[in-house]
Every structure is written in C-alpha cells, then in structure tokens.
Amino acid sequence: MLVRLLYCSRAVDASEQAIEAILREGREHNQACGITGILCYGDGVFLQCIEGGRLEVSELFATIQKDPRHKDVALLHYEEILERRFGGWSMGQVNVSKLNSSTLLKYSAKPELDPYAVSGRASMSLLEDLAATAAICGRG
Numbered sequence: 001m002l003v004r005l006l007y008c009s010r011a012v013d014a015s016e017q018a019i020e021a022i023l024r025e026g027r028e029h030n031q032a033c034g035i036t037g038i039l040c041y042g043d044g045v046f047l048q049c050i051e052g053g054r055l056e057v058s059e060l061f062a063t064i065q066k067d068p069r070h071k072d073v074a075l076l077h078y079e080e081i082l083e084r085r086f087g088g089w090s091m092g093q094v095n096v097s098k099l100n101s102s103t104l105l106k107y108s109a110k111p112e113l114d115p116y117a118v119s120g121r122a123s124m125s126l127l128e129d130l131a132a133t134a135a136i137c138g139r140g
Contacts, residue, residue: 001053001054001080002051002052002053002054002080002081002082002083002084003051003052003053003054003057003058003078003079003080003081004049004050004051004057004077004078004079004081004084004085005049005050005051005057005061005075005077005078006047006048006049006075006076006077006078006120006123006124006127007047007048007061007064007073007074007075007076008045008046008047008048008072008073008074008076008115008116008123009045009046009048009064009070009071009072009073009074010044010045010046010070010071010072011041011044011045011046011069011070011071012068012069012070012071013069014043014044018069019041022069023039023091023093026039026091027091029060030050030052030060030091033052033053033056033060034052034053034056035050035051035052035056035057035060036050036051036052036084036086036087036088036089036091037049037050037051037052037086037089037091037092038086038089038091038092038093038094038127038130038131039091039092039093039094040093040094040096040113040126040127040130041093041094041095041096041113042095042096042097042112042113043096043097043112043113045113045114045115046070047076047113047115047123047126047127049085049086049124049127051081051084051085051086051087054080061075072116074115074116076115076119076120076123076124077120077121077123077124085128085131086127086131092131094130096112096113099130103126103129103130103133104126106126106129107122107123107125107126107129108122
C-alpha cells in the first residue's frame with residue numbers, strides 16, 4: 001500500500017550546513033527504505049512530500065516529529081495513492097530563494113513559503129507546479 005504524506009516544519013538551525021546535512025541524511029535513508037519525495041525550503045521553513053509504503057512513511061514522519069532539528073511540525077495532508085507523483089527523487093529539493101516570487105504568490109497571499117497559512121491542497125499544488133517546471137534538483 002503506497003501513501004503520500006505532506007508536512008511542514010521550521011528549522012531549528014537554518015544554516016546552509018544544517019540544511020545540507022538534513023538533505024544528505026534524508027536521501028540516504030529514503031533510498032534504503034523506498035521512500036521518494038521532494039523538500040522545499042526557505043527562510044527556515046520546510047515543506048516536504050514523502051511517498052512510499054505506509055509503514056515506512058509513518059515511521060519516517062514519527063522520526064521527523066522527534067528530530068531536534070525540526071520544530072512546529074504540522075501534518076498538512078495524508079492519502080493512500082495508486083502511484084507516486086515524485087518517484088524520480090529520493091529527496092528532490094527546491095530552494096525558495098531561487099524561485100520567482102510569482103510562483104509562490106500563485107498559491108499564497110504573500111510571495112513567501114508559508115505552508116502554515118495555506119491549505120494542504122495549495123501546498124501540494126505548489127510542489128506539483130515546481131516538479132512540472134523542473135525547479136526541483138537532486139534527482140536521486
């Protein structure tokens with residue numbers, strides 16, 4: 001059974017080194033567990049969609065909730081799926097600072113990444129738009 005989970009969190013340490021460590025560890029773990037997805041980050045905020053087996057995704061989300069590098073972890077969306085949308089990435093990444101602000105403004109009242117202020121559906125649409133426009137790097 002495949003599932004898709006969308007969550008957001010705030011970075012305790014938003015330094016480039018801390019973000020890179022999270023990405024590196026996430027890619028290694030995800031690849032070993034059959035998890036795919038993408039991570040969008042900017043201004044200390046993470047928006048991540050993860051896809052994979054129900055147990056593996058649930059265990060990963062539980063780990064993220066306990067990870068001291070994350071705070072304010074919020075579940076935005078969870079569903080059973082027939083196929084993956086982001087199957088080409090063990091953890092694709094998007095740095096919001098490199099995006100045209102109009103992309104963010106399309107899904108939010110302000111041109112900033114704030115998944116706490118929009119619906120889970122709007123956040124998922126943003127990620128799908130980023131995937132469709134090749135804004136995601138780090139194909140895994």
